[in-house]
Amino acid sequence: MPDQTALRRDIRLGYLIHDVSRMRRTAFDQLMKPLGITRAQWWVLAHLSRHDGMAQTQLAAMLDVGKASLGSLLDRLEATGFIERRPDAVDRRVKRVFLSRSSHQLLERLVTIEAAFNEQILGGLNGEDRDALIRMLSTIKESLLKLELPDTTGLDTGEID
Numbered sequence: 774m775p776d777q778t779a780l781r782r783d784i785r786l787g788y789l790i791h792d793v794s795r796m797r798r799t800a801f802d803q804l805m806k807p808l809g810i811t812r813a814q815w816w817v818l819a820h821l822s823r824h825d826g827m828a829q830t831q832l833a834a835m836l837d838v839g840k841a842s843l844g845s846l847l848d849r850l851e852a853t854g855f856i857e858r859r860p861d862a863v864d865r866r867v868k869r870v871f872l873s874r875s876s877h878q879l880l881e882r883l884v885t886i887e888a889a890f891n892e893q894i895l896g897g898l899n900g901e902d903r904d905a906l907i908r909m910l911s912t913i914k915e916s917l918l919k920l921e922l923p924d925t926t927g928l929d930t931g932e933i934d
Contacts, residue, residue: 790913797894804886808879809853815883817846818855821872822880828861829868855879 802812810818820835821827827835833843847870850856855876861867872880895903 800894801887801890804890805883808882808886810855810879810883813846814850814855817843817850818872818876818880818883821856821870821876826869826871829858829870832870850876 798812805812805815816836817832820832824832824835829843829847830840833840836843838846847856847858851858854873857871857873858868859871861869898906
């Protein structure tokens, strides 16, 4: 029988990680609202700042989102002038995604805002504590990536077709 104290602690840790993540997302979304950008759009722009001109399908894989979901995000970013989609020079079926000039200015602002935000929420932790937190969360992330979960595709969920 599992140790009940350890079990409660581990369950509490899961809830705490979830709550911190949810609260951080909500607060960050509020900061982004005046700029007219969502956290998901910021995420796309941040990846493109490191991989400008990558194929749309590669970007979807890198972000671990579906092609349709990414397509909607890119549509909004393109409509606001933050990205451009261009056909690949070799394979015209492939669309490459590029940052626009205006997105570079926005990215500089977003990086500054995020740094101030992180300092505000992490201000109670010294550098050593921050490094330890990053190390521990990275260890948990690696464990999650290594999980071998059963394939549930095609299982009967009880829903009627």
